[in-house]
Amino acid sequence: AEGRPGPGHEDFRPRIVPYYRDPNKPYKKVLRTRYIQTELGFHERLFVAVLTSKATLNTLAVAVNKTVAHHFPRLLYFTGLRSAKVPHGMVLVAHGDERPIWLMYETMNYIHQHFGSDYDWFYIMQDDTYAQAEQVKALVTHLSINQDVYLGRAEEFIGGDEQARYCHGGFGYLLSRSLLLKLHPHLDSCRNEILSVRPDEWLGRCIIDFLGISCVSQLQGQHYHTYELAKNTEPEKEEEEEFQAALAVHPVSDMTLMYRLHKQFSRIQLDRVYQEIQDLQMQIRNLTALTPAGEAGVTWPVGINAPFLPKSRFEVISWDYFTEQHLFSCPDGSPKCELSGASKADVSEIIESAVEQLNRLYQPLLRFSKRQLLNGYRRFDPTRGMEYTLDLLLEAATQKGHSRVLAKRVSLVRPLSKVEIIPMPYVTEATRVQLVLPLTVQDLDFVANFLDMFAMNTLDTHDNALLTLLFIYHPYDAQRVGQVDVFAGVKAMVGELEKRYAEVKIPWISVKTEVPSQVKLMDIVSKKHPVDTLFFLASVWTEINMEFLNRCRMNTISNWQVFFPVHFQEFNPALVYRGEQTASSNTDFLRDGHFDRHSFAEACFYNSDYMTARTKLAADILDRDEVLESMEVFDVFLHYSGLHLFRAVEPGLVQKYTLRSCNPRLSEELYHRCVLSNLEGLASRSHLAMALFEQEQANST
Numbered sequence: 001a002e003g004r005p006g007p008g009h010e011d012f013r014p015r016i017v018p019y020y021r022d023p024n025k026p027y028k029k030v031l032r033t034r035y036i037q038t039e040l041g042f043h044e045r046l047f048v049a050v051l052t053s054k055a056t057l058n059t060l061a062v063a064v065n066k067t068v069a070h071h072f073p074r075l076l077y078f079t080g081l082r083s084a085k086v087p088h089g090m091v092l093v094a095h096g097d098e099r100p101i102w103l104m105y106e107t108m109n110y111i112h113q114h115f116g117s118d119y120d121w122f123y124i125m126q127d128d129t130y131a132q133a134e135q136v137k138a139l140v141t142h143l144s145i146n147q148d149v150y151l152g153r154a155e156e157f158i159g160g161d162e163q164a165r166y167c168h169g170g171f172g173y174l175l176s177r178s179l180l181l182k183l184h185p186h187l188d189s190c191r192n193e194i195l196s197v198r199p200d201e202w203l204g205r206c207i208i209d210f211l212g213i214s215c216v217s218q219l220q221g222q223h224y225h226t227y228e229l230a231k232n233t234e235p236e237k238e239e240e241e242e243f244q245a246a247l248a249v250h251p252v253s254d255m256t257l258m259y260r261l262h263k264q265f266s267r268i269q270l271d272r273v274y275q276e277i278q279d280l281q282m283q284i285r286n287l288t289a290l291t292p293a294g295e296a297g298v299t300w301p302v303g304i305n306a307p308f309l310p311k312s313r314f315e316v317i318s319w320d321y322f323t324e325q326h327l328f329s330c331p332d333g334s335p336k337c338e339l340s341g342a343s344k345a346d347v348s349e350i351i352e353s354a355v356e357q358l359n360r361l362y363q364p365l366l367r368f369s370k371r372q373l374l375n376g377y378r379r380f381d382p383t384r385g386m387e388y389t390l391d392l393l394l395e396a397a398t399q400k401g402h403s404r405v406l407a408k409r410v411s412l413v414r415p416l417s418k419v420e421i422i423p424m425p426y427v428t429e430a431t432r433v434q435l436v437l438p439l440t441v442q443d444l445d446f447v448a449n450f451l452d453m454f455a456m457n458t459l460d461t462h463d464n465a466l467l468t469l470l471f472i473y474h475p476y477d478a479q480r481v482g483q484v485d486v487f488a489g490v491k492a493m494v495g496e497l498e499k500r501y502a503e504v505k506i507p508w509i510s511v512k513t514e515v516p517s518q519v520k521l522m523d524i525v526s527k528k529h530p531v532d533t534l535f536f537l538a539s540v541w542t543e544i545n546m547e548f549l550n551r552c553r554m555n556t557i558s559n560w561q562v563f564f565p566v567h568f569q570e571f572n573p574a575l576v577y578r579g580e581q582t583a584s585s586n587t588d589f590l591r592d593g594h595f596d597r598h599s600f601a602e603a604c605f606y607n608s609d610y611m612t613a614r615t616k617l618a619a620d621i622l623d624r625d626e627v628l629e630s631m632e633v634f635d636v637f638l639h640y641s642g643l644h645l646f647r648a649v650e651p652g653l654v655q656k657y658t659l660r661s662c663n664p665r666l667s668e669e670l671y672h673r674c675v676l677s678n679l680e681g682l683a684s685r686s687h688l689a690m691a692l693f694e695q696e697q698a699n700s701t
Helices: 060-067 100-115 133-141 177-193 199-211 255-288 341-362 441-459 475-479 488-500 518-527 546-555 607-621 625-630 633-640 668-680 685-700
Strands: 044-051 075-079 092-094 119-126 150-152 154-156 165-167 173-176 226-228 248-250 320-322 366-381 385-398 403-415 433-439 465-473 508-512 534-537 561-570 593-595 603-606 644-655
Touching (some): 044 100, 044 133, 060 075, 060 255, 075 100, 100 177, 119 133, 133 173, 150 165, 165 199, 433 546, 465 488, 508 518, 518 607, 518 625, 534 546, 534 607, 546 644, 603 607, 607 625, 633 644
Parallel strands (some): 044 119, 075 092, 226 248, 433 465, 433 534, 465 508, 561 644
Antiparallel strands (some): 154 165, 561 603
């Protein structure tokens, strides 16, 4: 206590224990857990159980689900019905016995068995209870998990011990994990020995008799505030401090009252947040005045990051110009396009918000109404959010009825909101990847390099990947295949690989067509593989490596997400280096080239997801197979699946320069994308300008 070590105050020092394995004992592989939080013993914070009944399952329980359920990390409904029809969006556990005590007993058993080792806190409530979800979540973050906690609205037992209290079930109550673990062995005894009509009294008596813990309404400086609703209560008119501070409100008689309570408490919470923002902004202003920069150091809006300051002209964030009808910076590169969809809704909301803020600032002296948007500018600043500058033509009216038209410039910011981690299904890098390589006659010169890279990076490393070749014959070549097989050389290379790697088989499929539609080809391959196959649709210029195959496995999730990588396309060395020796690949990696946004040839997806989307496509187009010639696999997933489409640059896919042959028999859009890919893959603007300059100099001399 006085700085000297003593009993109970030993000076502990960490000691590194070296790893030692007895060579005489057989090696046993250590099995690691799927998630690191499991290995470290982390638990989820809060589990919520809602007790419902036959009479209220489709009314009050549904109202709970629509108001607060999505605010809790995990919420289940428990009922005594045997074969209850579950309302949409609810997870229901039916115990098969509607006796209240039996329902409570089975619910506590179920929670312990399925969630006792996963959560720190358990909140039990009825479906006629309105709970402020955010307040309940904030409460558990301020409580220690090392204590046995039985927290709620403490009530006296009728005719019982004056000191003992149970938690009233109508207002919900909180149990800690340690209390649940200690209580579980005694539940059977409580069921047989304790007689009670009310399930909350029964549970309270069980906890008191066997654990000696009574319900409390205050613990560790935290209060469990509740409010009892009177009949014919008007939530909108409740202004009592007790009501506004309540974590739980009871009894809620019908669905409409539940929704009204949710609206009122949401309004109260929103007002609190706005007040907190104003208080924080005032504190920031006061503190900034004491800094060396003084009041000039206050950024606008107060509390939001300052705008990004570019270090060079290449870092300047450009503004996009728009009007109420058109956008002058379009996704497809065209100079002008119609404002629609989310962009139109965004512009309308910003204009409406600007006029509303002006009226809030100048009323009651002036009242503004919008005449026209003269000019609009917006840009996305990754450090703070979307910025807007609007030139508005407004009509200003005074209190006396005089009006005048004037132009006013306003600036607005839509700040980046709270970052949320979206839960994703678990995937593993052990999944087998099935490569599919379509080949035409024009691709024969590049097959040897593809097979060499495949053998070196997958077969030599024993990567869990297989290859299927798709030979696309022109009808003329297909007729002469008996005399001259255009793919004979490729088949010979495949035979050599199968001899070198005895355990490897590389099958091929022959297809006769004039228009090699990606969707039609994939239909053939899909039927020859199991539904759980992970496909990687490759191109002959792709250089396969283990790094990319692992990303293909991780970024592709069955029934959730498909992956369309954007490969890196090297420029034409004749234009980039102009006879000079090329630099080493290590120093100039991903330098002399670009990511080809026009190519959708590579794709990773599961066969089951493709078959589902393809079935929807078939029902839409009926027998019009010519529509498939204008589509790629990307279009199938984009328009006919509800999956996430993950489109990202992929530095692991590097393709050497080559001039692709664009099939004019394909749709106009696909042909146009192919031509653009060839043109943009020639060289950068500086390289093209230098080549033109040298050509002009050569012509002039």
